[in-house]
Amino acid sequence: MSVKISFKNIVKRYGNNTVIPDLSLEVNEGEFFTLLGPSGCGKTTLLRMVAGFNSIEGGEIYFNDKLINNLAPGSRNIGMVFQNYAIFPHMNVTKNVAFGLTNRHMEKSKIAQKVKNILEIVQIEEYKNRMPENLSGGQQQRVALARAIVIEPDVLLMDEPLSNLDAKLRVDMRNAIKSIQREFGITTIYVTHDQEEAMAVSDRLAIMNKGIIEQIGQPQITYQKPANLFVATFIGRTNILDAKLSGDLVSFDNYSINANCPPNANSQTSEKNVKVSVRPEEFFISQDKSDGIKGIIKHSVFLGLNTHYFIELKNKQQVEVIERSTQRAVYAPGTEVLLKIDAPRINIFTADGRKNLSLGGSK
Numbered sequence: 001m002s003v004k005i006s007f008k009n010i011v012k013r014y015g016n017n018t019v020i021p022d023l024s025l026e027v028n029e030g031e032f033f034t035l036l037g038p039s040g041c042g043k044t045t046l047l048r049m050v051a052g053f054n055s056i057e058g059g060e061i062y063f064n065d066k067l068i069n070n071l072a073p074g075s076r077n078i079g080m081v082f083q084n085y086a087i088f089p090h091m092n093v094t095k096n097v098a099f100g101l102t103n104r105h106m107e108k109s110k111i112a113q114k115v116k117n118i119l120e121i122v123q124i125e126e127y128k129n130r131m132p133e134n135l136s137g138g139q140q141q142r143v144a145l146a147r148a149i150v151i152e153p154d155v156l157l158m159d160e161p162l163s164n165l166d167a168k169l170r171v172d173m174r175n176a177i178k179s180i181q182r183e184f185g186i187t188t189i190y191v192t193h194d195q196e197e198a199m200a201v202s203d204r205l206a207i208m209n210k211g212i213i214e215q216i217g218q219p220q221i222t223y224q225k226p227a228n229l230f231v232a233t234f235i236g237r238t239n240i241l242d243a244k245l246s247g248d249l250v251s252f253d254n255y256s257i258n259a260n261c262p263p264n265a266n267s268q269t270s271e272k273n274v275k276v277s278v279r280p281e282e283f284f285i286s287q288d289k290s291d292g293i294k295g296i297i298k299h300s301v302f303l304g305l306n307t308h309y310f311i312e313l314k315n316k317q318q319v320e321v322i323e324r325s326t327q328r329a330v331y332a333p334g335t336e337v338l339l340k341i342d343a344p345r346i347n348i349f350t351a352d353g354r355k356n357l358s359l360g361g362s363k
Helices: 043-051 093-103 108-121 137-150 167-184 195-201 219-224 229-234
Strands: 005-014 017-027 032-036 058-063 078-081 155-159 187-192 204-209 212-217 239-246 249-252 255-258 272-278 283-285 293-302 306-313 318-324 336-341 347-350
Touching: 005 043, 017 043, 017 058, 017 212, 032 043, 032 167, 032 195, 043 078, 043 155, 043 187, 078 137, 093 108, 093 137, 108 137, 137 167, 167 195, 187 195, 195 219, 204 219, 204 229, 212 219, 212 229, 229 239, 229 272, 229 347, 239 318, 249 272, 283 318
Parallel strands: 032 187, 032 204, 078 155, 155 187
Antiparallel strands: 005 017, 005 058, 204 212, 239 249, 239 272, 249 255, 272 347, 283 336, 293 306, 293 336, 306 318
């Protein structure tokens, strides 16, 4: 059965170095929850604390109402999938997948049936007699996933499971992982530094930075309304522009748009400096030459459905603009253009980047 996981004021130290100072969150029963952040932010450390591989210097971790701080790893009923697969090279696929069941002294006939069922689900039954050295990376990852799930764990932990696969296989495997997790309904914590991967598989995600959770939410919310500048720049691509906020208007030199901020976001009547996040798809090249931000096309990349333009502004800042491709010619390098902004979609931050002034920008 699946469980709810509660982290209450978790602290992790290595000697005098505190890597997680005070972390609290809840992962819902049956949820696919992702810890996302740059290398060294503490996400794998937290995962290993759940598994029982790392000590806990402060706080409590619960599975439902059961405190697990001092439980041995083998008593937590956890399945794990590692970055390097960690399947046994001297065992064929069937024996690898059956390993956890064998250790639990299950009847051989039940083991055989459960292994057969899970191999069918992860689509590797035809390789059941193969040794790991004769499997592709994707097939080995499916073996590792089957071995983790076949024991019917309460919690599934996955640490960068796709990082050793090529780009196309990563997409195929992330779809398979999400589909299998949904079928079994196992509470899952997934660790990655790949933003696209996190958005593709997660029910919710937590963006971590230096052991602190910057924002928790559904992928769509964290992308569209990031809590602060760190989240805005870490989730997807964005352009950060300096601007002035005054009342209901945000201004870039001679171009102004509606600020789309709540009434109390800018109580000052005078101008104040702000940072504005404009994602590439929130810019558009204007056909109306009367108004906009002036720029010059430096180069472009045609990618079929979309064309990416890299444009230098008057202040020498380069921005990226994504437009849906059409049959007209791509703008040539050196072309002078005017950029406009899809005002309702942008995010406006305080000058220090710590707070989102736009509607819905909450931690």
